[in-house]
Amino acid sequence: MRCEELEVRIHELLDQRKSIRDDPEVVAHAAVCAECDKRVASFQAMLDGVQALSVPELSPQFDRAVLRRLANPTAVPRRRTYSWYSVAASFAVAASLLVAGLVWWHAQRPQQDGGSQLANPSKQSADLAAFVWTIPGRVPSERIHEVCWTTGRNVVTLPGKFRRVAMSPDDTSIAGRIRPVTRPMGVAWAVLKRALPANTEKTPDSNHDTGWIHSPGRIAVANASESSVSYPRSA
Amino acid sequence: MPSTLQSLVDACLVGDSTATAAFVARFRGPVFGLCYRILGHREDAEDMAQETLVRALRSLDRWDRDRPFEPWLLAIAGNRCRTLLARRYHRPKMQSDVSELADPRPDVNAAKFLAEEIELALSKVREEYRRAFLLFHERHLSYEQIGQVLDCPLGTVKTWVHRARKEIVSQLHSRGVVHEQRDAVRRT
Known part of the structure; x- marks a missing residue:
């Protein structure tokens, strides 16, 4: 194996989740090439380091929170089917709110126009x-x-x-x-x-x-x- | 409590609360681990893990029983995380709390020392590379699964993992981590 082939070989081994230290070609080459030996050690350190990484603990309320979300149908919206009367009722409510909003807006407008921003x-x-x-x-x-x-x-x-x-x-x-x-x-x-x-x-x-x-x-x-x-x- | 996954799923589908709790207990670890590795933020990861489990439990009837369960579940988690990432893309980048100075006592706790060095190296690697790398090496997902979770082609995943490896190794090398590590091993 030549030096430039070493890294390719290491990637192949890692892709297959095989040990780089147990590969005869890598071991043989590293034994005669100090620079590549360092390279192999770097890859091994990387693998060891990843295994030492930790994931934080889940909060103790995690399970309860999932079950609560599950019990609460509004937590994740589900698809709904609409019948004609529910659509009509929605329109009626929306129209009522629009009218109420316009009435409120008219009632508020004179006060806003005349008031001081900082004073009120x-x-x-x-x-x-x-x-x-x-x-x-x-x-x-x-x-x-x-x-x-x-x-x-x-x-x-x-x-x-x-x-x-x-x-x-x-x-x-x-x-x-x-x-x-x-x-x-x-x-x-x-x-x-x-x-x-x-x-x-x-x-x-x-x-x-x-x-x-x-x-x-x-x-x-x-x-x-x-x-x-x-x-x-x-x- | 149901012993096999199939019977656990069946019990969840009929609304068995004990089975539902068992389901959450069984899969919370892998799902949270995946979310944490994708998002890099504990609280966001917990939120997405909760959402994933809720969605999975609500759509268990759509799981194709001829296919393995965990990739299906992790794909849901990947979707949730991607949605979150898309929404927070303009947020400031995460910053590592790990010091730029190498720990002068590598042999005190070699594993911890190495983990910190990897964290530091990872913080300098492009986000996509980092995610793919951690899903492969730390979460032990296959390239196909990572492609599903991150929604990108298999070749791209491979490239990202390879580039992450190269960058991390080169950083470890430049910081002298490997020599210190070897020295520590020799001393023990």
């Missing part, structure tokens, strides 16, 4: 939208809750401690559970991202926007311009 933050929070944010299934059931950004009240309430917060709107662990109701989602997230880090800790294994809130409290959003965001530590 609760009006601005309507721009931040209302959304429902459900903490994902890996959180123990007793901790599962919904975080509601209530239009008009201007506050996100986090009722407990050690809540996982994923602050990226494209995080699929929560994306399916976020329902933007009005506009613009990005503003709401930006406010949250600025508000949370003061009292959160990044998970050690990633640099994602994921954190754990370490104390109960509230996030108050003063206005939509994001100029005064605070995270009071009040319980």
